[in-house]
Amino acid sequence: MRIALTVDPEIAVPPIHYGGIERIVDFLITEYQEKGHEITLFANDQSRKDCILKVWPGKTSFSKIDTLRNTIYLTREYLKNKYDIVHSFSRLAYLTLILPIGAKCIMSYQREPTISQIIKAKKLAFAKNLWFTGCSDYITDQIKPFASAFKVFNGVPLAAFHFNEAIHEDAPLVFLGRIEPIKGTHNAITIAQQTGKKLVIAGNIPQEYQWYYNEKVEPHLSDQIKYIGPVNDEQKNNLLRHALAFVMAIQWNEPFGIVMAEASACGTPIIGTCKGAVNEFITDGLNGFKSDEIEGLVRYVNEIHLLDRRQIRIDTEKRFSSNVIAEQYLQLYKNFISK
Template identity: 40%
Template sequence: MDPGIPVPPPLYGGHERLVAMFIDEYTRLGHDVTLLAGPDSLAPRVKHFGINNLERSGLQKFIELTQAWSYLIQNHKHFDLIHNFGRLLYLLPILNKPVHKFMTYGRDVTNSGIKNITALPHKNLTFTGCSNYCVSTGNKWGKWETVYNAIDFSKYSFKSQVEPDAPLMFLGRIEEIKGPHTAIKVAKATGNKLWIAGNIAKQHIPYFEREIKPHIDNEQITYLGPLNDFQKDEFLGKAKALLFPIEWDEPFGMVMVEAMACGTPVIAIKRGSVDEVIDQGLTGFKATTINDIIPAIANISGIDRAKCREQASKRFDVKVIARRYLSLINK
């Protein structure tokens, strides 16, 4: 795992959270797992490298690359599987070694890297993407498999019902492509309250000040700030629906599954992976435009929250996804 954010992450960090869950599940299944990640990362067996700083220099990243190479060259024979959630280049010195190697992508793939790596001699290398959409951006070279992202459903509290006037919720990075401004428009058009939660990166502060902050009145529209895991569980469970009005091709959208785990259905714009993640009418509704979102809200009470969680659990619980990864070794 790339340094920059510890594993598990204190707040946001999708892949870091995934890695932590897989370590727990593989260990529960009886496997010995070693984590190679940044400082403050926790695991039964962990090797730290690099620094925790998302804005670290290019020189620092090169140093980290050489540290990862050194560790893998010295230790690859001790492992049956090396699962890389970090930079593709980490695998370079062991590409042609017999050990099984998974390279996992959670975002659109840079094809030049895949092309160059697969042009070299290599063995037992499988690329995985977090959705069919994600895989479609990179499967021109190499062997590819779709393996969805996961959450640990046991850590989410199921809410069988919510109040009739329960708020809608937006949870995600506060930036234009995620669509919180659209969530505000929908809430106002339907007379619903709206909770907005998420972190604001420095470069998106002007957007927040211009498009979001003027609408915050702490009555109909409330900004909750960044949420930790316990707070996410609490607020998602109390919401009547999660709004996911994206303006980009989302590779997966973990927050959709987190909402479903609480029994909260999702209403999302059908881009990227949305068509794969939502089961129409069972775990939520897929919309083409903002005009489709408004009638979907009127029908949200028709979704059975217990069935919503049950269906999502069958598809995205960490127990299911961990076994999917393990099955690829035999495949």
């Protein structure tokens, strides 16, 4: 197949630090090319060059002028190349001019969907040539009343994460993500304090949440609780594989959270609150524990030793490996094209 993949223009494929969607698209390109498909990537100019790279002329997703420029650019390239599938991980608006002319488009949501935009796009689509995917049932179930939608989880390239069956008895808990209230950094600190476990905090501090770090994180830093800043892929792998557990004590409905799959690929269990896709990812007693209350997560930390890290890795291979996810998308493409 001739497949066009699109991402927003801000972050490269693959990303250096933050960039969950871009990591998904990166492994899809690798998996698809290994299977002989021709891939065109619409992204910024720092993205991988081993596929056909089309550089967006508009450099931000938040400018109406840039959005129009990118919409026109994608339309022009589609008219020249007539891709079998245009698979968008970027703005739905970029598809608006190719939907009425028969392009088969799949829009994948890794974030909360905007239903009003979905309804408008469906009206533009020629012969129902627009399908949607969500990275969890939590996302997909919001779309299904209005359009054809299918769940495809996020995943990880397993070779990039090294399985570790045995960890040190003094292994720390790990928090990895943006340092902001909804991500629950302060909850991870509470869990560490109440269990007496060490905690390593990694991730970027958004400028608008510097206050949160200053007030809710920094005062608790000590020999027990450390903040190490953003980490690259090698540092992330090393951090997750040597963790007692990954703490996902979020305060919002997380659409998925790729770091859960990255941790479990290392054999590391997840401790998480029952919100969003955490409910779908964690199978209690297999790859971690979930609870509605922080007090419950505190109790579960003391049961981590009951989990088999090898079974956690096996579960990840079955449900979240890049090969499995790529195959699910490819089967969706084939079903779509045959309609």
